[in-house]
Amino acid sequence: MPPLKELAKRPERLTSGHRLCAGCGAPIAIRLILAAADKPVVAANATGCLEVSTTIFPYTAWNIPWIHSAFENAAATITGVETMYRAKKKRGEIDEDIYFVAFGGDGGTYDIGLQSLSGAWERGHRFVYVCYNNEAYMNTGIQRSSATPLGAWTTTSPVGKVLPGKTQWRKNLTEIAVAHDIPYVAQSVPSNWRDLTLKAEKAFHTEGPAFLNVLASCNRGWRHLPADTLKVNQLAVDCCIWPLYEVENGEYRLTYKPREKKPVEEWLKVQGRFQHLFSPAYRYLIDEFQAYVDREWERLLEKCGETKK
Amino acid sequence: MSELKGWKELVPGGLIVEAGNAKEYKTGDWRTEKPELNPEKCIHCFFCWAYCPDNAVIVDAEAGKMLAFNYDYCKGCGICAAACPAKGAITMVPER
Amino acid sequence: MAKVVGFNGNAAVAYAMKQINPDVVAAYPITPQTDCVERFAEYVSEGLVDSEFITVESEHSAMSACIGAAAAGGRVMTATAANGLALMWEMLYIAASMRLPIVMMVTNRALSGNINIHCDHADTMGARDAGWIHLFSENAQEAYDNTIQAIKIAEDLGVRLPIMVTQDGFIISHAVERVEILEDEEVKNFIGAYKGRYPLLDLNNPVTYGPIDLFDYYFEHKRSQIEAIDNCLPVIERVGKEFGELSGRNYELLEGYRLEDAEYAVVALGSTCGTAREAIDSLREKGKKVGLLKMRCFRPFPRESVIEALSPLKGIAVLDRSVSFGGFGGPLFTEVRSALYDAPSRPSIINFFYGLGGRDIYPEDIEKALEKTEEVVKAGKIEQHIDYLGLRE
Ligand SMILES: Cc1ncc(C[n+]2csc(CCOP(=O)(O)OP(=O)(O)O)c2C)c(N)n1
Ligand code: SF4
Ligand code: SF4
Ligand code: SF4
Ligand SMILES: [Mg+2]
Numbered sequence: 001m002p003p004l005k006e007l008a009k010r011p012e013r014l015t016s017g018h019r020l021c022a023g024c025g026a027p028i029a030i031r032l033i034l035a036a037a038d039k040p041v042v043a044a045n046a047t048g049c050l051e052v053s054t055t056i057f058p059y060t061a062w063n064i065p066w067i068h069s070a071f072e073n074a075a076a077t078i079t080g081v082e083t084m085y086r087a088k089k090k091r092g093e094i095d096e097d098i099y100f101v102a103f104g105g106d107g108g109t110y111d112i113g114l115q116s117l118s119g120a121w122e123r124g125h126r127f128v129y130v131c132y133n134n135e136a137y138m139n140t141g142i143q144r145s146s147a148t149p150l151g152a153w154t155t156t157s158p159v160g161k162v163l164p165g166k167t168q169w170r171k172n173l174t175e176i177a178v179a180h181d182i183p184y185v186a187q188s189v190p191s192n193w194r195d196l197t198l199k200a201e202k203a204f205h206t207e208g209p210a211f212l213n214v215l216a217s218c219n220r221g222w223r224h225l226p227a228d229t230l231k232v233n234q235l236a237v238d239c240c241i242w243p244l245y246e247v248e249n250g251e252y253r254l255t256y257k258p259r260e261k262k263p264v265e266e267w268l269k270v271q272g273r274f275q276h277l278f279s280p281a282y283r284y285l286i287d288e289f290q291a292y293v294d295r296e297w298e299r300l301l302e303k304c305g306e307t308k309k
Numbered sequence: 310m311s312e313l314k315g316w317k318e319l320v321p322g323g324l325i326v327e328a329g330n331a332k333e334y335k336t337g338d339w340r341t342e343k344p345e346l347n348p349e350k351c352i353h354c355f356f357c358w359a360y361c362p363d364n365a366v367i368v369d370a371e372a373g374k375m376l377a378f379n380y381d382y383c384k385g386c387g388i389c390a391a392a393c394p395a396k397g398a399i400t401m402v403p404e405r
Numbered sequence: 406m407a408k409v410v411g412f413n414g415n416a417a418v419a420y421a422m423k424q425i426n427p428d429v430v431a432a433y434p435i436t437p438q439t440d441c442v443e444r445f446a447e448y449v450s451e452g453l454v455d456s457e458f459i460t461v462e463s464e465h466s467a468m469s470a471c472i473g474a475a476a477a478g479g480r481v482m483t484a485t486a487a488n489g490l491a492l493m494w495e496m497l498y499i500a501a502s503m504r505l506p507i508v509m510m511v512t513n514r515a516l517s518g519n520i521n522i523h524c525d526h527a528d529t530m531g532a533r534d535a536g537w538i539h540l541f542s543e544n545a546q547e548a549y550d551n552t553i554q555a556i557k558i559a560e561d562l563g564v565r566l567p568i569m570v571t572q573d574g575f576i577i578s579h580a581v582e583r584v585e586i587l588e589d590e591e592v593k594n595f596i597g598a599y600k601g602r603y604p605l606l607d608l609n610n611p612v613t614y615g616p617i618d619l620f621d622y623y624f625e626h627k628r629s630q631i632e633a634i635d636n637c638l639p640v641i642e643r644v645g646k647e648f649g650e651l652s653g654r655n656y657e658l659l660e661g662y663r664l665e666d667a668e669y670a671v672v673a674l675g676s677t678c679g680t681a682r683e684a685i686d687s688l689r690e691k692g693k694k695v696g697l698l699k700m701r702c703f704r705p706f707p708r709e710s711v712i713e714a715l716s717p718l719k720g721i722a723v724l725d726r727s728v729s730f731g732g733f734g735g736p737l738f739t740e741v742r743s744a745l746y747d748a749p750s751r752p753s754i755i756n757f758f759y760g761l762g763g764r765d766i767y768p769e770d771i772e773k774a775l776e777k778t779e780e781v782v783k784a785g786k787i788e789q790h791i792d793y794l795g796l797r798e
Contacts, residue, residue, distance in 0.1 A: 004355035008370035016364040016382035017331030022339060023386030027362040040608045044473065054331070055616035057323070058314075061331035065605040068615035069472050069499045076466035079459060080431060080473025080481075081605055087428040087457040087479060094606060116469065119462030193359045227387030227401070230360060316625035321565065321633065322504035323618065323626045324603055328611040 001198045007035040011063065018061035020053040023226025025216030025233060026132045028190035030103065033130055033212065036200035040064070041099045042085075044078035046108030047071035049139040049218070050132060072112035075120035078102040078127050099204045100127040106147035107137040110173050121180040121209045128203040128210045131173070134218035142221040146171040149241070150292065151285045153273045154221070164282045165273070169292055177211040178247050184210035186246035186255075189237055191230040195244050195255055202248070215242045223272020235267040240297040245304060254304040261297070264290045336363065340385030340404045344378050350398035351375055357389035357399065407652070412584040414542070414577035417549035418484065418510045418570070419444035423454050424592040425556055427508075428479030431459035431470035435489040436522045437574035438512040442484060464489035468496035468507075475505035476614050478604025480556070483507065486574060487514035487528045494532065500567045501536025502630055503614060504602075506559030507567040509537075510552060513675065513726075514574040515762045523763020524574040526674060526727040530736045536630060538568040538637060539704040541674045545582045548572040550654055551701075553587070556596045557644045564637040565602060573676040575763065587652060595651055634705050641702055658707040660699040661714055663689060667696030669775050669782075670715065672741055673724040674700050677759075677766055681724075684771035695775050700737065708744045715741070716748035720778040724771070724794075726760045734791055753782050759794035770794040 013034040020027050026049060034041060045051040045068045054061040055068065069077055078100050088094040104113055109131040117129060136154050137143040144154040150169045153159050157166035177185045184206040186199040196214065203210035217233050219226045236242035237256065241264060244256040265286060268274040277285050301307050320326050344357075353375050358366040365383035367376045378389075390399040412420065419441045422430065432442045449458045459474075461467045464485050475481040485493065490511055500507055515521040516528050529539060540555060542548040548570065555568040572578055587595075603612045618626055641658060649655030662678075663685055664670060671681050678699040688695045698714050700707075715721055723742070725735025733739065738756035745751050757774045760766045774794060781787050 004359050005370060005373045008355060008358055008368050012329075012364060014364070015329040015332050016379065017334040017336060018363070019334075019336065020362065022362075022384035023388055024362050028360055028388070031362075031364065032359060042477075042605055042608075052617050055325065055613055056334075057616045057618045057622045058325060058327075059331040059334050060325040060328065060613035060616060062613055063329040063611055065608065065611045066613050067473060067476050067605060069469060069503070070495055073466060073469035073496070076461060076469035077473035080429065080470030080475075081477045082473075083429050083431075083457045083459050083470065084474040084477035084479045084481075085606060087455075087474075088477075088606065090455060090457075091428070096608060098606070098608070115462060116466045119466055122462070123460065190360070193356075225387075227391050229362075229386070229388055230392055313621060314625070316628040316632075319622075319625055319629055320603070321629065322603065322614070323502055323616065325613040325616050326603060326610065328613070 001036065001194065001201050004193065007197065010035050013041065013064050014054065015061045015063055017059065018054040019056060020049060021220055023219050023229045025134065025190050025218065025229050026050050029132050029196065029214045029216045032190065032193055032196050033200040036197040037099050037204050039097050039099055041101055042081055044068070044074045044081065044102040046074035046104035046113055048105035048108050050103055050105065052139055071108055073116050074102040074104045074108060074113060075117040075129055079120045079123065079125040082125050082127050102127060102129045104129070104131055105138070106131060106133040106135055107145045110147045110171055111145050118180065121177070121182050124208055126208055128212065130212045130214060132214055132216040134216055134221060136221050138218045138221045147173070150289055151274060151277050151282070153276065159276045164285055165276065174213045181250065182209040182211060183207070183249050184246070187213045187242060188244055189215050189233045189242060191234040192244065192256065199246060221273065224270055228270065232270055235262070235270065238262045239264045239267045239293065241267055241293050243297065243300055245300060252303040254301070254306050257306070264293050335381045336384055337381045340383060342385045342387060342401045343380065343383060343404050344385070344387070344389050345400045345402050346377060347398055347400070350395045352395045354394060356392045356394060360388050360392045362386065362388065407585040409583055409585050411581045412545050413579050413581045414545040414548045414572040415441035415512070415579070416444055417545040417584050418552050419448070420586060421549050421552035422482055423448045424587070424589050425482065425553065425596060426454045427456050427482045429457050429459065429474040429481050430483060431461050431467045431474065432483045433461050433464045433467045433485065433489060435486045437514060437578045438484050438486040438510070440578065441510060464492040465496060468493040468500060471507045472496060472500050472503065472505060475507050476503060476605050478601025478606050480599045481507045482509065484510040486512040487516055490528045490532060491516055497532050497535040497537060499615070502626065504565045504633065505567060506565050508552065508555045508559055509567065509569045511569045511571045512574040512578040513571050521762040524576050525761045525763065529569060529571050530727040533704055533736060536566065536634060537704060538566055538634070539702070540568060540570050541701055541703060542570060542572045542577065543676055543678045543699065545577055546584050548577060549584055549586065550648060550652065550656065553592055553595065554644050554648050554656065558637065558641050560599050561640045564633070564640050566633060566637065571675065576676045585652070591651060638705055638707055656701065658702040658710050659714065660701060662697040662699065664696035664698065664714060666694055668694040668719045669721070669778055670696045670698055670718050671722045671724055671771055671775060672698045672700065672737060674703065674726065674737060677724060677726065680766055680768055681771050684768040684775070687768060688772055688775060693775070706740050706744070711741060711744045712748045715745060715752060716750055718752040720753045720782040722774040722778045723754060723756050724774070725756060725758050728758060753778070753787055755781060755787065756791045757794050758791070764795050766795055
């Protein structure tokens with residue numbers, strides 16, 4: 001992967017003037033991912049914060065061909081575009097090499113768009129699917145998704161007398177992607193530009209479906225200061241809540257191992273959405289949270305061949 | 310802000326054909342704080358460029374130099390200041 | 406000499422698709438359309454077309470992929486029915502508002518529930534406000550002919566809208582009939598080459614498809630869409646004529662049968678028009694002045710042609726094969742009746758529901774409908790605007 005100064009020479013594919021909130025994690029991820037593309041890119045976008053805030057008519061922040069049609073179908077849409085590209089290439093009507101990418105939030109990916117994404121993976125189109133995962137439906141005002149972690153407050157998992165926020169653990173979509181046996185799957189974060197751009201470059205170079213699941217915090221929904229965006233995302237990595245790893249043709253590889261595995265509390269305490277967990281009534285959930293993360297982390301280490309020898 | 314167009318003037322299909330024209334929409338007035346650069350401290354690592362959500366860091370990529378902030382778009386989130394490894398290169402100051 | 410083959414409606418449309426050889430087809434099987442998709446898959450598998458065929462996992466994805474492919478800048482086709490069309494519902498509106506000339510064959514089938522695989526028009530009637538052009542077919546021949554014309558209509562620069570070509574499920578889709586087919590070259594020349602207007606694959610002119618409109622632009626965008634669909638009637642007429650010159654089979658927005666001196670008429674869609682002709686011939690033999698108005702083009706609604714054809718009559722029986730629950734009459738009835746409000750003279754109009762879920766309709770049913778209409782006119786008063794044919798009490 002070229003150094004930042006080289007990436008900065010690439011065309012500016014998502015411009016300024018978009019209306020995502022100050023400090024939003026999503027545009028950091030998207031800018032870095034697009035900077036990693038060494039060839040032209042055509043994008044599809046699911047409904048959600050990224051889509052809405054970048055294309056408020058008559059303004060578009062996209063300098064690349066871009067299409068949004070609905071919430072649950074970014075994968076199907078991009079496969080239509082990619083298939084037309086192949087049809088035209090076959091007929092000699094186009095000769096450029098183009099990368100195809102679809103962006104979806106966690107709602108558009110883990111939940112309503114999972115069927116269309118699974119179909120696209122199974123069919124084997126060459127495209128990169130990026131889930132910018134802010135762990136809830138933010139565009140509609142912070143409702144829980146299946147990516148929302150245990151115990152998180154959202155407007156549809158409010159904290160009340162009998163319920164402590166979300167009562168389920170999140171779905172492991174990255175492993176669901178791996179189970180599709182697609183050639184490239186990775187988790188990353190915007191707070192580590194090198195990790196993210198390396199993985200994005202690999203994804204673009206993949207001859208088939210590639211999936212990037214990128215945790216990208218929403219300071220409004222997670223309730224943290226905008227300036228803390230990178231810190232909060234990085235803490236998820238250092239607490240092993242969001243491990244950085246990739247699965248290339250079935251081979252697992254841990255791409256970042258925290259020097260010391262921090263307790264999940266450190267991540268929870270910097271976000272307003274988890275504040276209630278620190279009250280005596282709900283503290284037990286932090287232990288459950290930790291136990292879950294430990295178990296998942298051990299499993300992952302094993303898959304990556306990193307278990308203590 | 311552009312004049313509102315009548316229906317006959319619109320491109321068919323609801324499309325926007327002027328790529329990247331969001332640049333005409335200035336988000337600088339969202340700021341309550343702004344980053345100030347001390348060029349003497351800057352080590353030109355480009356972290357601020359990489360992590361700015363709004364592309365509001367002006368660099369000379371060829372020369373490898375970080376130059377300034379683009380206050381037309383900078384929303385004052387403070388991410389650049391948090392990411393900057395050179396102490397004192399970026400200071401967040403209240404917007405007046 | 407034209408070549409004649411034995412095709413059911415599905416085969417006829419699949420064959421038209423083969424001759425059209427679109428860039429991309431994305432489709433999902435559903436009875437009674439399945440046979441069409443299977444046949445097309447065979448053409449792909451045998452290398453008889455060079456279309457890319459996307460075997461999507463649902464109709465929602467079928468239409469989404471069609472939208473992506475059409476926006477990318479090429480020729481796109483699909484096919485569906487009933488619940489499949491319903492699952493596409495959201496995307497139908499979007500395809501039309503993006504002005505993408507997608508051509509879709511629909512085998513009309515009842516919409517659940519209870520689930521029923523047989524013909525009625527609930528599916529496409531449910532989509533009548535989505536912004537698509539709707540062409541109905543009376544038989545396999547028309548399904549074939551309409552499919553070829555649909556490409557040319559949809560892609561006309563003055564139109565650039567999606568089209569559904571419908572045929573009655575099973576009644577047409579599965580009945581083998583005599584179909585005259587064109588030569589491949591004739592089809593190719595007739596439809597011509599297609600060039601997308603704002604293709605996503607044009608890297609030099611990056612376009613944003615599907616931005617968000619706030620209250621400042623949505624209404625204007627819809628107004629321009631209204632204009633687009635209203636303007637396509639002359640194109641449908643022109644293409645119908647050109648097709649006539651090529652094939653000897655002329656097509657108009659609607660088709661009258663023995664209407665010239667008629668006093669009473671039925672208005673119908675699809676295969677029922679064939680049944681209605683028999684009814685009319687038999688009533689004519691009894692000296693009744695009756696006729697048929699077959700609606701080929703339902704969207705856009707050819708209001709003026711309808712007025713011209715129906716205004717001179719005394720009474721009309723409008724046959725609806727779908728219900729608008731809680732509405733005043735079925736979709737065809739409301740349209741026809743509303744069109745005639747401003748007519749120089751207004752016939753009496755009765756609405757007959759029939760054929761839901763594939764219930765057969767016989768010439769005698771239609772004769773009865775016409776007789777009832779005559780009685781009402783003679784009585785000078787409509788006591789019951791809505792009636793049923795072929796229903797047990
Ligand atoms: C079919 C459909 N259902 C619901 C919605 C409403 N909706 C729009 S965006 C959204 C949530 C988006 O969440 P996510 O995908 O996580 O993206 P985010 O806004 O968080 O970035 C919802 C529920 C919709 N547009 N379409
Ligand atoms: S609500 Fe959250 S995800 Fe949406 S733009 Fe704001 S910070 Fe970003
Ligand atoms: S992050 Fe700091 S040191 Fe690095 S380029 Fe920006 S201002 Fe200079
Ligand atoms: S304060 Fe935020 S928006 Fe402004 S330059 Fe720094 S990172 Fe960019
Ligand atoms: Mg989200």
